[in-house]
Amino acid sequence: MSIIVQKYGGSSVGNTERIKNVAERVARYRAQGDQIVVVVSAMSGVTDGLIKLAKEIMPLPSEREMDMLLATGEQTTIALTAIALHALAVPAVSLTGPQAGIVTDGVHTKAKIQNITPKQVHSLLDQGSVVIVAGFQGQTHDGQITTLGRGGSDLTAIALAASLKADLCQIYTDVDGVYTADPRIVPAARKLPEISYDEMLELASLGAKVMQSRSVEFAKKFGVVFEVRSSLNENPGTIVKEETGSMENVVIRGISLDKNQAKITLVGVPDRPGIAGCVFRALADAAINVDMIVQSVGHGAGTPATDISFTVDKADVLKARKVIDGLKAEIGYREVIADEKTSKLSIVGVGMRSHSGVAAKMFETLAKENVNIEMISTSEIKISVLIDLAKGEQAMQAVHAAFLE
Amino acid sequence: MSIIVQKYGGSSVGNTERIKNVAERVARYRAQGDQIVVVVSAMSGVTDGLIKLAKEIMPLPSEREMDMLLATGEQTTIALTAIALHALAVPAVSLTGPQAGIVTDGVHTKAKIQNITPKQVHSLLDQGSVVIVAGFQGQTHDGQITTLGRGGSDLTAIALAASLKADLCQIYTDVDGVYTADPRIVPAARKLPEISYDEMLELASLGAKVMQSRSVEFAKKFGVVFEVRSSLNENPGTIVKEETGSMENVVIRGISLDKNQAKITLVGVPDRPGIAGCVFRALADAAINVDMIVQSVGHGAGTPATDISFTVDKADVLKARKVIDGLKAEIGYREVIADEKTSKLSIVGVGMRSHSGVAAKMFETLAKENVNIEMISTSEIKISVLIDLAKGEQAMQAVHAAFLE
Numbered sequence: 001m002s003i004i005v006q007k008y009g010g011s012s013v014g015n016t017e018r019i020k021n022v023a024e025r026v027a028r029y030r031a032q033g034d035q036i037v038v039v040v041s042a043m044s045g046v047t048d049g050l051i052k053l054a055k056e057i058m059p060l061p062s063e064r065e066m067d068m069l070l071a072t073g074e075q076t077t078i079a080l081t082a083i084a085l086h087a088l089a090v091p092a093v094s095l096t097g098p099q100a101g102i103v104t105d106g107v108h109t110k111a112k113i114q115n116i117t118p119k120q121v122h123s124l125l126d127q128g129s130v131v132i133v134a135g136f137q138g139q140t141h142d143g144q145i146t147t148l149g150r151g152g153s154d155l156t157a158i159a160l161a162a163s164l165k166a167d168l169c170q171i172y173t174d175v176d177g178v179y180t181a182d183p184r185i186v187p188a189a190r191k192l193p194e195i196s197y198d199e200m201l202e203l204a205s206l207g208a209k210v211m212q213s214r215s216v217e218f219a220k221k222f223g224v225v226f227e228v229r230s231s232l233n234e235n236p237g238t239i240v241k242e243e244t245g246s247m248e249n250v251v252i253r254g255i256s257l258d259k260n261q262a263k264i265t266l267v268g269v270p271d272r273p274g275i276a277g278c279v280f281r282a283l284a285d286a287a288i289n290v291d292m293i294v295q296s297v298g299h300g301a302g303t304p305a306t307d308i309s310f311t312v313d314k315a316d317v318l319k320a321r322k323v324i325d326g327l328k329a330e331i332g333y334r335e336v337i338a339d340e341k342t343s344k345l346s347i348v349g350v351g352m353r354s355h356s357g358v359a360a361k362m363f364e365t366l367a368k369e370n371v372n373i374e375m376i377s378t379s380e381i382k383i384s385v386l387i388d389l390a391k392g393e394q395a396m397q398a399v400h401a402a403f404l405e
Numbered sequence: 406m407s408i409i410v411q412k413y414g415g416s417s418v419g420n421t422e423r424i425k426n427v428a429e430r431v432a433r434y435r436a437q438g439d440q441i442v443v444v445v446s447a448m449s450g451v452t453d454g455l456i457k458l459a460k461e462i463m464p465l466p467s468e469r470e471m472d473m474l475l476a477t478g479e480q481t482t483i484a485l486t487a488i489a490l491h492a493l494a495v496p497a498v499s500l501t502g503p504q505a506g507i508v509t510d511g512v513h514t515k516a517k518i519q520n521i522t523p524k525q526v527h528s529l530l531d532q533g534s535v536v537i538v539a540g541f542q543g544q545t546h547d548g549q550i551t552t553l554g555r556g557g558s559d560l561t562a563i564a565l566a567a568s569l570k571a572d573l574c575q576i577y578t579d580v581d582g583v584y585t586a587d588p589r590i591v592p593a594a595r596k597l598p599e600i601s602y603d604e605m606l607e608l609a610s611l612g613a614k615v616m617q618s619r620s621v622e623f624a625k626k627f628g629v630v631f632e633v634r635s636s637l638n639e640n641p642g643t644i645v646k647e648e649t650g651s652m653e654n655v656v657i658r659g660i661s662l663d664k665n666q667a668k669i670t671l672v673g674v675p676d677r678p679g680i681a682g683c684v685f686r687a688l689a690d691a692a693i694n695v696d697m698i699v700q701s702v703g704h705g706a707g708t709p710a711t712d713i714s715f716t717v718d719k720a721d722v723l724k725a726r727k728v729i730d731g732l733k734a735e736i737g738y739r740e741v742i743a744d745e746k747t748s749k750l751s752i753v754g755v756g757m758r759s760h761s762g763v764a765a766k767m768f769e770t771l772a773k774e775n776v777n778i779e780m781i782s783t784s785e786i787k788i789s790v791l792i793d794l795a796k797g798e799q800a801m802q803a804v805h806a807a808f809l810e
Binding site: 019058068072080082083084086087093099143 | 421424425458459461462463466470471473476480481485487488489498499501548550
């Protein structure tokens with residue numbers, strides 16, 4: 001007898017009909033003799049509706065009270081899901097996050113799970129019940145209700161799977177799994193049967209928005225194997241797990257395109273120690289997330305000067321310019337150029353470690369397409385290039401064809 | 406510094422505008438230097454909406470899961486009310502029933518409060534916060550969420566007032582207080598400045614639906630003085646408290662008319678011991694509530710026979726007839742007559758104990774109006790008569806004029 005944790009997102013439980021569908025799927029799994037724990041999100045639209053009510057009263061409501069308010073969304077879904085299982089004559093009991101033993105720190109609206117004591121979950125499973133747990137929520141040691149922030153229900157599922165030593169953790173969503181590339185851009189994209197945590201993390205942070213990075217990090221840390229799959233069909237999804245030897249046989253696992261990056265260049269920066277530190281400290285203090293950074297080799301005669309380029313989210317460009325303007329006197333750069341017509345193309349794969357020539361092949365492919373590379377950054381299993389926004393999709397298709405078709 | 410408990414019902418918190426109004430009232434009381442505990446119901450319509458969702462899935466959902474589901478209604482209101490107080494710069498913290506220390510038995514959907522440990526409420530009050538508590542809900546000793554059934558939020562307020570030894574408990578509703586009679590029927594009806602628990606209980610059980618009996622009983626048991634008043638204006642309401650000597654100076658406190666009573670008569674019942682016991686045991690076993698009972702003196706020649714009449718809720722008439730039909734062979738009555746065209750008129754007042762001639766005056770008044778009395782029942786502080794439904798309102802006006810104008 002296995003323990004299976006299944007997580008269903010907001011659109012999978014968006015109305016009572018869909019909740020009944022979820023119950024039918026749960027019942028089928030249970031009929032195979034397994035113990036099932038179901039983690040559900042708030043019905044789609046419910047959380048937004050609650051936020052709207054709060055903002056009608058006050059633009060910036062207290063985070064503690066927002067947690068109190070939003071936690072009702074998942075609590076509604078667990079009760080309805082339990083009732084839907086009862087309607088199929090399946091014994092089921094719902095538990096709030098606190099009742100399921102999920103203890104967090106006290107950082108309201110983005111609490112971190114500190115530990116899980118799933119005593120009640122175990123005892124209900126042993127009594128033969130399906131256990132329905134509210135995702136996204138927990139409580140502090142002194143009983144304050146907290147929520148886990150964006151993607152919190154995935155985290156609940158993975159943390160519960162770790163704590164219950166579950167045999168399988170399934171994340172049901174509205175996509176079929178993880179693809180080699182976004183199929184809307186690359187029609188030849190294929191669903192991956194499996195992917196390593198590290199590859200998934202690179203893809204998550206690169207904007208392939210299947211799951212939040214911290215859920216994948218948590219799964220990696222505790223060795224939770226999970227499957228991303230669709231609640232709308234019976235297709236197998238993508239298994240996310242620790243890297244295996246055979247994974248390296250595939251050079252590139254996937255390709256992502258992030259159209260949300262803008263490039264900012266400080267031209268004519270004096271080439272002396274401490275300048276880069278000064279710039280990026282100021283940006284960090286303003287809570288601006290910097291992704292790629294390139295500093296060109298010093299050039300020009302007389303005072304040695306250089307250029308510093310970096311990328312930020314397009315939404316942060318104005319804020320970043322303000323910060324940089326404030327440093328003008330201190331640093332003495334010549335000018336600032338912001339370019340929002342850029343996109344970041346990345347290839348990801350653990351096979352890069354053991355295959356040489358991957359970067360060369362990527363750059364050659366882009367050259368053939370007449371795509372100019374503006375910046376490059378690499379990690380052990382990833383190569384990212386910043387290119388013209390207008391050529392992003394064409395470049396993605398070409399690189400996909402070169403590596404994956 | 407006093408502790409004041411204020412309870413606001415579903416229509417008082419029916420939308421964000423009304424919640425803001427509630428917050429303003431709370432802020433005014435707090436500005437006078439008192440410690441305020443606010444108990445709120447679910448926003449009107451929310452509970453019905455949740456019940457509808459559950460019934461879309463299953464006609465008779467589990468009571469445990471209904472408690473899980475419905476408890477979200479009050480939890481939503483407490484968060485929004487706390488936010489509304491923050492918007493007025495008043496420190497406020499919301500607590501669910503379980504967080505406020507309300508422990509109940511495990512009878513889901515109609516749990517009884519077993520005890521309250523308001524440690525957290527006291528500590529928040531001492532820190533200067535208004536404390537907003539979710540009405541209608543609690544938890545069992547082992548952490549199951551329960552709800553208290555109809556009128557549960559009133560009960561939460563009164564039980565909290567008892568447990569906190571509050572100086573004042575205010576029940577805000579959409580009526581101004583308790584009246585001598587329903588002003589929609591008797592234009593001359595007056596609001597009562599005060600009423601005793603026992604009188605309030607008689608009126609509550611007689612259909613003057615300001616509050617559920619069990620909340621009044623709880624208040625009487627623990628000596629909680631409370632005020633019923635309107636959340637729509639600043640008028641003083643009606644104080645409900647233990648009987649005082651001066652209360653007996655008023656002969657009649659109020660009059661109620663219950664149009665929901667039907668009379669069932671068993672004609673020609675053998676006049677021998679055990680018959681009445683047999684009839685009313687069978688009705689009780691079928692969970693039919695019997696109100697008035699009259700057995701006429703035996704009459705007729707030969708075998709002594711009698712008639713037994715009683716009243717039940719109109720909704721129970723069919724069920725009651727079925728029960729009686731099933732007793733035909735055993736008892737051997739001649740026939741059964743059900744009359745739904747009846748109403749019950751009652752006068753209530755602790756002054757009856759020390760004033761004679763009250764019943765005579767009531768009967769004379771009805772005779773003058775040509776109203777026939779079909780049944781009579783009395784308690785120490787109440788006289789009820791069953792009369793023709795069509796003459797109910799006219800009779801009520803006449804009796805009000807005789808005693809109260």
